[in-house]
Amino acid sequence: QVQLAESGGGSVQAGGSLRLSCAASGYTDNFVRMAWFRQAPGKEREGVARIVIASNRTYYADSVKGRFTISQDSANNTVYLQMNSLKPDDTAMYYCAASSRTVGVGFRDFGYWGQGTQVTVSS
DSSP states (O other): OOEEEEEOOEEEETTOOEEEEEEEESSOTTOOEEEEEEEOTTSOOEEEEEEETTTOOEEEOTTTTTTEEEEEEGGGTEEEEEEOSOOGGGOEEEEEEEESOSSOOSGGGOOEEOOOEEEEEEO
């Protein structure tokens, strides 16, 4: 049974920082990529950042490039999202996701999901 458990969300003022963590447990040997998605009320779930586990290569949405950093601790099966210079537009539920596929960037390409952690940024 695969489980992804997010933590680290909270409320901050604009310009502040948060660090999200995602701890994976269970059978994770088939994970190829991990990612962070977010979903604001009334909006579609969007990809924020993803990392290729074997190569450590990272990709970011234009809206967070230069402010967010995704990283992994392979030994502990944990992925992080460091979020700096937060803006009110970053307010959303943030989800950790994992994929056994090598291609596809939409949320339908990721088969494993955490429950989400709320991030609220006030102006």
